[in-house]
Amino acid sequence: MKRDKILFGLFVCLLVFSRAYGQVNLKAMTLPEGKKIETSFNKTNRAPDRASMLARLNYEKGVASVELSFEHLEPAILFAGDISTYVLWAVGPDGTVDNLGEIIIDKRDCSGSQKFYVNRKILALMVTAEPYSSVSRPTDLVLFVNAESGEKGVQIAPFTYNDFSTRARPALDSISSIQYISDVPVALKQAEKTLDFAAKVGADQVNPKAINQANEALAKARNQKDKKMAADGARIATQFAAQAINETIKMEEEKAAAEAEAKRRAEKAALEQRASQAESEAQQLARQLEEIKAERAALAKETEQLAAQTRQLAQEREMIQKERDELAGKLKSALSTVAETTDTARGLMVNLAGVLFDINKATLKPESQLKLAKLAGILMVFADIKLSIEGHTDATGSEELNLKLSADRARTVYEFLMSQGVSTDRMKYQGFGSSRPVAPNDNEINRAKNRRVEVVVLKEPEN
Known part of the structure; x- marks a missing residue:
């Protein structure tokens, strides 16, 4: 039941943050x-x-x-x-x-x-x-x-x-839990965004004068110390940019309409020519009518086949999504048998805290190799996932020593997994020293928690 709830939650998150409103x-x-x-x-x-x-x-x-x-x-x-x-x-x-x-x-x-x-x-x-x-x-x-x-x-x-425009796209699908915290007046940012969009649609080629006026107004607004005057100037810049954008879009729409009209006229001329030929050649018309009937029948059959294929593709997509959700649950369950595994914004995190190395050492303990071999086996089964191996230390010792020790430990895990067949194309490693503690460094128990290597199964590739 718990696993089903997790899978359902993942599905809902994907639905909310990835789909567009058609x-x-x-x-x-x-x-x-x-x-x-x-x-x-x-x-x-x-x-x-x-x-x-x-x-x-x-x-x-x-x-x-x-x-x-x-x-x-x-x-x-x-x-x-x-x-x-x-x-x-x-x-x-x-x-x-x-x-x-x-x-x-x-x-x-x-x-x-x-x-x-x-x-x-x-x-x-x-x-x-x-x-x-x-x-x-x-x-x-x-x-x-x-x-x-x-x-x-x-x-x-x-x-x-459903007649939505697709010209403009956001970077985020939702701002449900975000607040505006900048000191820059909103109108200034709006003007900048509108000018960026104008450049995107090529408005500077259609009405360069309006774009120049917008840029000049924005520059003046940026130099205003009074926020209200800056906002008023920015709105003027936005109006000039919007004027150029509307003219650009209107020109594109008129061009598209002219092309559609030309196509319609060409099609009409072709039809008239065919009708004229049909009037003078009755036998040819009859033959053409039979051909049209055959083409319509073939088109109807093809349409039916395409509809069936579309339904089949939809079913296959649903099955693939279900399999992906099941695999995500299986991966977490498998990783949890190796070490504590938690969901994070970056992906699943396997916390190998205090089990791999002796204090101040970067050489694997013999008993740790079995645990890492098991982890490697799981990663070989899930061959498409990307990994980030990240070493951490407690605050004991110098920053330079801790940074080197954490990187050496991350590299040791990296090399061990590589020796077990995990491709280096899938992995990267780095050390953070004591900069990312998970507990205060005020006693040995907490310091042991901070001495760890984390293997992050990335949701998305990172640079």
Whole structure:
């Protein structure tokens, strides 16, 4: 049972931190005329843990006002990568979206309210993290969606939205437990991020003047001692950069539309030519029709085969994931038979404390070789994993001596594992001396805990 819980926990972590939102379930509200309503928001695991939102909506004469209140939000720049800000969206059941504007979060643990307007009677609300405020399509970094309003007279229509932009990507999928701690104004970092994104999409080639103006405004903002003036200057830089980005994206979209139109016209011309030939050559038309029928039948058969292959691939992926989870559990169980094994952020850590070497020696004890041979045997079975062998000492002796002794001990374990057939391509070793104690060096028991060699089974390769 314990092992099943561990495997399930690993699966949930992988699901939360590695998958992108391909679609999001929304609830469209039909707003009554002249009646103020209130709705809370559901948040995703991307949002800060303590964050919350509430919206008050009022629809009159074709315009909906949205008063958005928020608490405990952190700046979007914490996502890193291309991301710099938050945007509130109104989404229709037909898949159309309106960018209602930027949600300005200019400090850590930010609370406040903003008002937005949109010409929609039927809408869902969604908050996303974006590269800049004037984007025309949302990214899939969804943090909040409106909940089902409990107000009377409000019709709710669930629907799914999936028309996300993939131009901008974050470095982190979630900022649930992160806070902004920098003294640099958020607006300055947003301007820098927006300029970086402008360079990424080649906006300097489309509107170099706006990019130059953005850089000049940012330079002035950086030199401002007053934080408010620095933030105002940075926002000007962001606006210039966003202008260049939008022009670049518009040009790309127009180019793509022109290419699509040219392709459509070419296809239309080809069809007209074929139709003309068909009118003058009835027999050829009949033959072509038969060929088309055969092609359609073949295409239908091929489509069916592809669908079957897709289902089979999905089943195989599921089996592979299950096998990986089982292998992870087996690896930990196997390593635990050698020495104390714990899960860490870097991976599984095997703690060989005080069992391998005599004090101030780097030569393996005879009885330790059996333990390491067993470890080598396990590592030979799990042949794809990477290892970091790390030596540590207590605080007795000089720093120079401890550093050398810890490195020598790590190397001894490295060489022993190599002699047992573990490839050197999979391993690295290093010594840390007494710099990373696991217990105070105030008595012999604790010093013995600090005299150790740790073998870390790395989740990800390290330089």
